[in-house]
Amino acid sequence: MHFPDEGAGGKCNKDFWGKWVPRRVCHNAFVLSLWAFVWLLGTYPLGRPLSEGWRFMFTVSFFARIGFSAAWMFITNFTHSLPWNEFLAQDPGRTWPVLHNVMALVLGGKHHWNEMLFHDVHHAFPNAVGTLSQRGRFHGWEKVHDPAAEVLHRGLWKPNGDEETQMQKTQKKRSLMMKQGK
Template identity: 90%
Template sequence: MLKHLQAESSMASNEAVVGAEEEAWRTMVQGEGDPNAAGVAESKDKMLKVEKNNENRSLKTNRLFPTPNKPDPMPHNLAFLFTKITPEQMMYMWNVLTFIFLTQCTMIVAYCAALAMFPEMWWTCTLCFGIPFSYVAIQQIYIDHDVMHGATFPVYEFQKFLTHPFADFFSLPWEEFVLEHNRHHASTVDLLIQGEFGWDPEEFHYALQQWAGPWSSNWYKYILTVPFIPVIHFFGLNDTGSLFALEWWMHFPDEGAGGKCNKEFWSKWVPRRVKHNSFVLCLWALVWLLGTYPLGRPLSEGWRFVFTVSFFARVGFSAAWMFITNFTHSLPWNEFLAQDRFVSDL
């Protein structure tokens, strides 16, 4: 009972301090009203504006903003998809995310201990650490994604720092991670029409796999670009990476009137970014130290341990984001789904 009240209190207090940007995103993505607007709220902010005309049609495709196809009456086997998350479920999801972070820390310390005890078995120790570590990173992104859509606000304040600290050496704080992902969903409603209702921060990923048109007749053209997809993910051009953070920070927040600095840039956004990335850098500093004296190496060689840990972390995070970002938005996969539905209808 106490935990239930604590979770409800946390949800209420966190939602009470949500800024104007977060509220605008929430309205944009989840709001109700005009069925063809699907909650598309007008905003004076460039980054918060869904690009549509007076008829609620896309400026890019002239299509009406899609209306959610919620079954009525609701089948019993689908009702859980539209059920609001409970405080207990919210606590469970954040506890799992916290457990994943603690598991990652434990694995790194255990890897250091294994190397210290068996220095001649570097490959064995590294692979026994690296493969499971990559798998845990994949699971972390899936949990991040579920938490983002179902339990956005952490039960405890410190938990927002644990969502993706090993993804890169600096990254978006949790609040902006949520904002940019909602920006993606608000602007790209159709999986195959990126940026239909405004700028999508993930458009570059899709360009590499869709620039040449239909896959069946242009497959050979994609040989030039598709191989670069895992490369850009590995170096941080995904939601939890450093290159993506730089891209987002170059667009958000909007400039103030007359080209002046946004009034909340220094008071709100910079402190969040500094706090998050200070935590991330402290973690990597500890990883650096683990790779020095415990392994009989000088301080200057800590990068060797950092490199290995970061390599396997990036493999896992890249694999997860390639599936979420590239595979689900790919032409072959969506063509397969269309054919499967056609066969099922027959």
């Protein structure tokens, strides 16, 4: 429900009624139809009356929220951790090829594994890069992996005179290992 910023002088954005409202109505109608379908799945296939579809719908909603929460905690606590980035600096693609391939399989493909490998690149350039897994889905995982490694090699942040952080040192080591592996 986040609409565009207001126009000049506090006026309504020119795209509000023509673009954003119709999109939000379509999106919410789609979501409503999905939940209606879940409600119906909890009735006739289970031999229940239409008025008891809420049981299945709330069960699905509850477990979907638990699954999303677990995934979010895993991503934020795992991919943002210093030990994970230090592990990546050891070039797991070369030193741990079985783990590398198993994780890609578990996550649903190497394009999703790129998201875990280069999560720092995503944070450095969120609007320019977006999600690496989505890019990999449409362009192939290697066409995303190699430029992300190059970005990492060039450095994610401009030097500002401060001492390099532990994360910057780890990323530099990681990119050198990746360059040597090519």
